[in-house]
Amino acid sequence: MELNKTANGFEIPAADSKIPEGPVAEKWTNYKAHQKLVNPANKRKLSVIVVGTGLAGASAASTLAEMGFNVLNFCIQDSPRRAHSIAAQGGINAAKNYQNDGDSVYRLFYDTVKGGDYRAREANVYRLAEVSNNIIDQCVAQGVPFAREYGGLLANRSFGGAQVSRTFYAKGQTGQQLLLGAYSSLNRQIELGKVKSFNRYEMHDVVMVDGRARGIIAKNLVTGKFERFAAHAVVLATGGYGNTYFLSTNAMSCNCSAAIAAYRKGAYFANPAFVQIHPTCIPVHGDKQSKLTLMSESLRNDGRIWVPKDLETAKKLQKGEIKGSDVPEQERDYYLERRYPAFGNLVPRDVASRAAKERCDKGFGVNNTGLAVFLDFSEAINRLGIDQVRQRYGNLFDMYEEITDVNPGELGNKIGDECYYNPMMIFPAIHYTMGGLWVDYELQTSLKGLFAIGECNFSDHGANRLGASALMQGLADGYFVLPYTIQNYLSDQISVPCPSTSLPEFDETEKACVERQNQLLAIQGNHSVDSIHKELGHVMWEYVGMARTKESLETALAKLKEIRKVFETDLYVPGTAEGYNNELDKAFRLHDFIIMGELIAYDALNRNESCGGHFREEYQTEEGEAKRDDQNYFYVSCWDYQGNDNKAPELIKEPLHYEAIKVQTRNYKS
Amino acid sequence: MTVTLRVWRQAGPKEKGEFKNYTVETDTDTSFLETLDILNEQLVEKKEEPIAFDSDCREGICGMCSLYINGHPHGPATGATTCQLYMRRFKNGETITVEPWRSAAFPVIKDLIVDRNAFDKIQQAGGYVSFNCGGAQDANCLPISKEAADMAMDSATCIGCGACVAACKNGSAMLFVSAKVSQFALLPQGQVERARRARKMVAKMDELGFGNCTNTGACAAECPKNISLSNIARLNREFIKAKCAE
Numbered sequence: 024m025e026l027n028k029t030a031n032g033f034e035i036p037a038a039d040s041k042i043p044e045g046p047v048a049e050k051w052t053n054y055k056a057h058q059k060l061v062n063p064a065n066k067r068k069l070s071v072i073v074v075g076t077g078l079a080g081a082s083a084a085s086t087l088a089e090m091g092f093n094v095l096n097f098c099i100q101d102s103p104r105r106a107h108s109i110a111a112q113g114g115i116n117a118a119k120n121y122q123n124d125g126d127s128v129y130r131l132f133y134d135t136v137k138g139g140d141y142r143a144r145e146a147n148v149y150r151l152a153e154v155s156n157n158i159i160d161q162c163v164a165q166g167v168p169f170a171r172e173y174g175g176l177l178a179n180r181s182f183g184g185a186q187v188s189r190t191f192y193a194k195g196q197t198g199q200q201l202l203l204g205a206y207s208s209l210n211r212q213i214e215l216g217k218v219k220s221f222n223r224y225e226m227h228d229v230v231m232v233d234g235r236a237r238g239i240i241a242k243n244l245v246t247g248k249f250e251r252f253a254a255h256a257v258v259l260a261t262g263g264y265g266n267t268y269f270l271s272t273n274a275m276s277c278n279c280s281a282a283i284a285a286y287r288k289g290a291y292f293a294n295p296a297f298v299q300i301h302p303t304c305i306p307v308h309g310d311k312q313s314k315l316t317l318m319s320e321s322l323r324n325d326g327r328i329w330v331p332k333d334l335e336t337a338k339k340l341q342k343g344e345i346k347g348s349d350v351p352e353q354e355r356d357y358y359l360e361r362r363y364p365a366f367g368n369l370v371p372r373d374v375a376s377r378a379a380k381e382r383c384d385k386g387f388g389v390n391n392t393g394l395a396v397f398l399d400f401s402e403a404i405n406r407l408g409i410d411q412v413r414q415r416y417g418n419l420f421d422m423y424e425e426i427t428d429v430n431p432g433e434l435g436n437k438i439g440d441e442c443y444y445n446p447m448m449i450f451p452a453i454h455y456t457m458g459g460l461w462v463d464y465e466l467q468t469s470l471k472g473l474f475a476i477g478e479c480n481f482s483d484h485g486a487n488r489l490g491a492s493a494l495m496q497g498l499a500d501g502y503f504v505l506p507y508t509i510q511n512y513l514s515d516q517i518s519v520p521c522p523s524t525s526l527p528e529f530d531e532t533e534k535a536c537v538e539r540q541n542q543l544l545a546i547q548g549n550h551s552v553d554s555i556h557k558e559l560g561h562v563m564w565e566y567v568g569m570a571r572t573k574e575s576l577e578t579a580l581a582k583l584k585e586i587r588k589v590f591e592t593d594l595y596v597p598g599t600a601e602g603y604n605n606e607l608d609k610a611f612r613l614h615d616f617i618i619m620g621e622l623i624a625y626d627a628l629n630r631n632e633s634c635g636g637h638f639r640e641e642y643q644t645e646e647g648e649a650k651r652d653d654q655n656y657f658y659v660s661c662w663d664y665q666g667n668d669n670k671a672p673e674l675i676k677e678p679l680h681y682e683a684i685k686v687q688t689r690n691y692k693s
Numbered sequence: 694m695t696v697t698l699r700v701w702r703q704a705g706p707k708e709k710g711e712f713k714n715y716t717v718e719t720d721t722d723t724s725f726l727e728t729l730d731i732l733n734e735q736l737v738e739k740k741e742e743p744i745a746f747d748s749d750c751r752e753g754i755c756g757m758c759s760l761y762i763n764g765h766p767h768g769p770a771t772g773a774t775t776c777q778l779y780m781r782r783f784k785n786g787e788t789i790t791v792e793p794w795r796s797a798a799f800p801v802i803k804d805l806i807v808d809r810n811a812f813d814k815i816q817q818a819g820g821y822v823s824f825n826c827g828g829a830q831d832a833n834c835l836p837i838s839k840e841a842a843d844m845a846m847d848s849a850t851c852i853g854c855g856a857c858v859a860a861c862k863n864g865s866a867m868l869f870v871s872a873k874v875s876q877f878a879l880l881p882q883g884q885v886e887r888a889r890r891a892r893k894m895v896a897k898m899d900e901l902g903f904g905n906c907t908n909t910g911a912c913a914a915e916c917p918k919n920i921s922l923s924n925i926a927r928l929n930r931e932f933i934k935a936k937c938a939e
Contacts, residue, residue, distance in 0.1 A: 086826045101747065102813050104853055105755040121833060160829035166822045166882040168846040175836030193846060199754055200849060207821035214817040222810065245802055274749040311723045313730055314751045422753065425770070425777045426724075502826050551737045553730070597742055602705065603803045606743060 038291065038661050038677035041463040042146040047683040048129075051150040054464070055507060059514035066091030069513050070521055072239055072254040074226045074281055076103030078198070078494055079477025080260030081205035082501025088217035089208070090506060092513075095252055096209070097224045097241055099276050104206045107262060107274040108497060111198025112319035112419070114180060114190035115162075115494040117155040122179050126187040128152045133684060135492060138184040138371050139457070139485020140635035140651065141686045142294070144659070144679065146464060147482045154503040155495050159191055161502055165204040169193050182490040183320055184371040184691075190491045195319050195418045201494055205501070224250075225608065226281045227536045229257055229288055229473060230528050236473035237522045240533050247602050249536050251524035255516045256472045256509060259285060260501070263456035263478040265298070267616045267623065268568075269560020271453035272304060272317040282460050282479055283615040286622075290468040291661035291675060293461035293481035295619070296626035296637045299488055300569050301454030302328075302375035305426055305447075306395040310557075315452040316426060318398070319419055320490040323368045325403035325412065326447070328375070329355040330387040330396050340389045347389065347397050348435025348443035355399075358382055366691040373487040373636045373649075374691060376451035380569050381647060383450075390448050397446035400431055404444050423447055451569060455493060457484040457636065458626070461661045461677070465508035466500060469661075474509060476500035481659070486635025540600055543610045548593030552609045555594065559586050559613070559620055567624050572640045576628040580621065587617050587668075622662060622672065629674060632656045653686055694720055694785040698732060700744055701792045703801050710801070712790075721781040725768065726751065726758065728780060729791075745804040753777040753917065756852030759859070760805055761792040766856035766915045774854065774917040794859040798866070798902045809855050811901040812869065818897035819890040820873040822882045841879050848875040850918045857912035857920075863904030868912040870894050871928035872920050878931055888935035895932050 043050040061069065070093040073084040081103055084096040098106060120126040132152035136143055159177070163169065169191050170178040179188040193200040212218040223244040230238040230253070238253035264279035265271040286292045303318045331337045332354050339345045359378055360367045370378075379396045382388070389395050404412050413420065413432055424430040427448070435445040460468050460475040462482055467474050477497040484492065523529075566579035590613065598604040633642040633649035634656075642650045659677040695718055703710030717735070719728040726748050733743035749757035753774040760775045762768035768778045783789060791805065799807040849872070857868035874891050877883025883890070906925060913922040 082826075089825045100749055100755070100757055101809055102756075102853065104813075104816075105749055105757050107750060107755070110750045110752055110754050119832070157827075157829070159832045161826055163832040163835060164822070164824045164829040164882060166845075166877055166880050168842050168849050168876065168880065169832075170846075171837055171839045171842040173839050175838050176833050193849075196754065196850065199852075200846075203849065207816070208824075208826070210813070210817040211821045211823060213813075220813075222813070274755065275751060276749050308722050309720070311719070311727050311731060313724075313727050316752050421772070422777070425753075425773055426779065428779075428781065506826070551734055553734060595737065595740070597737055597740060603745055603806070605745060606737065 038461065038469070038659070038675050039463065040144060040677055041465060042144070043464065047145055047149045050146050051153055058507065058511045061510045061514050061517060063091050065517040067093070068517060069093065070095065070254040071256050071258060071509065072252055073097070073258045073260060074239065075106065075260035075262065075477070075479070076206070076209070077106035077108035077260060077262060077477060078202055078205060078497030079479070079501040080106065081202065081209045082498050083258055083260060083476055083505050084218055085205060085208035085212050086502050086506045087509070088212035094212070094218045095221065095254060096218050097221045097226060099223070099225050099244070101222050103209055103220060103222070104203060106202065107277050108494070109199045109202045110274065111494055112195045112317065113182065113321040114192035114197045114491040115158065115201060115498070116182070116189050116489070116491045117159045117191060117495065118152055118189060119156055119159060121177060122188045124187045126189050130187065131155060131189065134185050135483070135489060136485065136684050137689055138489040139487050140649065140689060141485065141653070142297070142634055142679070143485030144482055145681050145683060149683070150504065151483050151496060151499050154499045157503055158495060158498045162201060162204050165207060167193065167200050167204040180321055180324055181369060183323060183369045183375070184489040192321065195321065195416065198494060201498065205498070226261070226284065227611070228284045228532050230532045231288060231470070232522055232526060232528045235471045238524065238529065240536050242608070244608060245603055247600050247604060249533050251529045251533060253522045253524045253529070255513060255519065255521060256474065258474040258476060258505065258509070259460065259479050260477045261479050263459065264616070264619045265453045265456055267559070267619045268453040268563045269556050270307065270312060270315050270564070272301060272315050275314065278612040278615065279619050280612050280615040282475070283618055285460055285468060285470065285473060286664050288470060289664060290470045290473060291461035291663055292458070292622055293659050293661050294458035294626065295622045295662065296630055297457035297486045297635060298453060298623065299372060299455040299457060299636045300376045300451045302372055302379055302451050303398060303449045304452035304454070305423065306390055306392070306450040316422070317452070317454060318423060318447060318449060320372070322398060322416060322419060325415065326368065326398040326400050327357055327402055328359050328368055328396055328398050329357045330382045330389060332356045334386050337387045337389060341391060341393055343391065346435055347399070347446040351438050352441065363691045365693050370691045371487055371489060376569060377638060379451055395448040395450045398449045399444070399446035401442060401444045404432070405442055455488055457481065457486060457488055461659070465511060466505050467508070467512060472512065474505060476505050486637055540607070543594065543596050543607065544600060546592065546594045546596070548595050550589055550593050551595060552606055552613050555586060555590050556613050556616065559583070559617060562586065563620050563623070567620070567627055570638050570640050571627050573628065576624050579624045580628070583617060583621050583624065590614060590617060618668060625672060626660055626662065629660060630656055651688070694780060696728070696780070696783060696786070697788040699788055699790045700805070702744070702804055705803060706800050719780050721779065723780050724776065725762070725778040725780060726776050745806050747806050748776050751776040754852060756854035759794050759807065759854060761795060761859060763790055766794070766859045767917045772917060772919050774852070794855050796858045796864040798858065798864060799855060811903070812853050812855065812866070814901060815866065815870060815894055815897045816873065819886070819893040822877065823886060835881060837881060845876045845879040848872045848879065848920065848924055851920050852918055854917065856915050856917060858903065860911040860915035861904065862909065862911065863907060865906045865912070866898050866903040867906040867925050867928065868916065868920055870898050871924035874931055875924045875927045878927060887931065888938055891928065891931040891935045
């Protein structure tokens with residue numbers, strides 16, 4: 024095996040994906056049949072740290088504990104139930120084919136690979152599709168109240184990027200119900216003493232002993248103290264890096280610090296440029312906003328997206344002289360239905376986002392900033408009646424009204440016999456990050472004993488994630504994949520005692536955390552954390568956002584250097600290291616967001632093609648569609664830290680191999 | 694618009710707290726928590742300590758935000774959390790009083806942040822179906838009437854924010870406990886442990902210092918997720934049945 028030396032001197036394999044032999048449909052079965060297991064008596068001797076309690080973290084922690092491992096589980100909020108998976112609205116995909124519409128494991132696999140614009144690892148995606156059905160069974164057994172038909176069987180809806188109805192849902196609160204299911208299993212294990220739960224803790228660093236991850240340094244956010252925790256393996260389930268952009272649909276505490284800590288220790292960061300911009304978010308207003316609110320993709324089942332056909336009407340809308348419901352049917356341009364007849368309003372997210380941007384760039388935007396399009400339910404309400412539409416989307420309509428003072432279920436205007444309801448205004452926003460820590464087939468990072476699951480890793484979504492697939496991946500990793508694959512690692516650890524937290528490696532790592540904290544508190548400059556973070560977000564959205572060019576990315580890298588300098592020399596953090604200090608905690612996170620921003624820009628600059636969520640304006644077809652370059656970029660880009668924030672990371676390539684799927688241009692037109 | 698925020702400041706669990714007034718410029722399309730963000734930015738600029746408060750998803754689902762605003766948990770709006778509250782609900786020039794949850798079972802950590810760990814402990818006592826991952830039967834082998842599933846879903850909508858406890862003059866957690874007990878009592882998956890669950894969760898609730906329920910209904914009236922009082926009636930029934938069977 025080829026070995027690389029990281030900056031820290033550990034020898035690690037060069038992006039060896041460890042994909043098992045055999046045809047794609049048999050790989051996971053073969054793997055499970057031949058992997059090493061740990062017997063029950065030995066499981067009791069082994070402990071695992073799981074950082075995070077979202078769908079991936081909570082399901083992994085509870086399942087590992089059910090198997091007999093001792094689990095230490097950490098969350099940043101005051102309860103594991105509040106992790107941001109809870110905010111997922113629309114649903115979870117599975118290949119059950121309950122609707123008898125031709126679905127199958129292969130088709131879910133194919134749709135996911137195609138939706139990801141042929142940049143995902145084939146073997147991982149097949150396994151994801153394969154275990155998707157187990158997830159639904161597991162969740163129902165836990166008592167998750169999925170939506171049902173009158174006959175008592177499970178209901179489905181359709182989502183972007185698919186021509187079948189395979190999405191299971193619980194009103195507009197699917198993430199909440201799935202997370203509460205995983206949280207309930209976790210609670211059972213806490214009660215049984217197999218999981219120790221640490222709330223209001225944040226991981227600051229991973230502790231490496233003899234080249235293996237053996238523990239973490241975590242900060243107790245209430246006391247302000249750094250504490251040490253040791254285990255046989257460490258699992259990161261700490262989510263994505265969307266908040267690099269300041270404004271995103273992520274929660275306030277979502278951050279990438281755990282992943283960046285691992286990256287600084289030598290774990291590769293894969294495909295950072297693949298950031299998902301969700302088409303249906305409530306548009307930005309003013310400069311005081313703290314986050315953006317997503318309107319579920321499920322709305323595109325019945326909602327139709329449009330802008331006016333002529334610029335004059337758009338101008339009137341922008342000035343507020345007329346409302347959306349004043350524009351009659353024949354003057355509306357349902358541009359997704361026009362451009363993509365086969366998938367219509369249900370094209371994948373990257374395609375829908377770019378199409379909205381294209382219309383707004385041409386001046387057809389419909390709000391005062393010109394950065395919004397309409398999502399309209401008039402046709403659905405006229406067809407199904409308001410009651411049925413409210414039954415499906417009522418809570419989303421209410422949520423929209425609370426924020427904007429407009430209810431999409433209310434009649435706006437009657438033109439002749441036609442009833443026009445108030446349309447929603449929507450615009451794309453940063454939502455999910457497909458990139459993440461590089462992992463092999465076993466979900467192990469390039470550091471031994473350090474695993475990454477859920478949004479925190481990169482493995483399953485390629486360059487774009489399909490709707491309702493994040494919940495699927497989080498639970499697949501946590502319930503059905505990691506609890507198996509981690510045993511292959513732990514099986515030769517059974518005679519290794521759990522390391523002591525007084526080892527010099529723990530001393531050194533904690534000392535570095537304290538030093539970093541002292542530095543932040545000592546700057547005593549003039550810029551608040553949020554003011555610098557807003558500037559970072561502005562640069563990221565303008566230059567590394569929905570459309571990127573070589574020039575914009577070079578500009579971004581220069582500006583990010585300046586931002587980092589302001590952060591390092593002119594930051595102001597109030598208070599002390601003692602006790603609860605949110606500004607101090609935000610400062611740590613911002614430091615890592617800046618490094619993350621640079622990583623995204625480096626990757627975007629390297630990838631001279633357009634694919635999925637990564638759109639380089641230089642590389643597009645005549646019709647404005649993304650133009651991939653399979654000749655030169657059919658690989659996972661893995662970035663290796665060079666020991667110092669000021670050095671550019673080095674690129675390592677993991678070539679992709681497709682056996683089951685023929686790589687072709689994505690087509691959602693016919 | 695300009696508002697005066699009368700905010701509870703308390704340095705730590707054992708410290709004495711007090712109200713402090715702050716004037717802040719905001720606008721009607723800004724959320725209440727964003728208004729607190731603006732105030733905190735100003736405090737940081739003046740090198741003063743910002744106000745500590747909890748919030749996370751800022752879309753009304755995680756249950757992290759709290760705050761007693763003008764005498765109501767989650768403020769004047771009904772069926773919404775503090776993070777979904779927009780300034781258009783207030784008048785220009787208004788003085789808005791902001792306090793932490795007030796309950797013996799939720800001690801103050803700092804300023805407006807309280808410790809709700811007791812809620813987790815109640816869930817750990819029995820808020821689950823004892824089922825190990827792996828080996829579940831096909832999901833559609835267990836048909837559940839739409840009516841039961843919908844009712845279970847309504848109960849499961851609870852976000853565990855603690856507004857019910859804060860609203861209750863007795864500091865009772867009955868609405869919170871009843872929502873989870875109801876969800877599983879209504880579903881076939883919850884039947885085996887039905888009695889045990891009711892007994893254990895109620896016992897844990899009592900142990901942790903929550904008050905008794907006197908059926909005032911303030912909890913349901915203030916619940917941001919409109920969890921119905923009928924859940925409490927169901928919990929009482931479940932508990933009595935479980936005790937009788939003991």
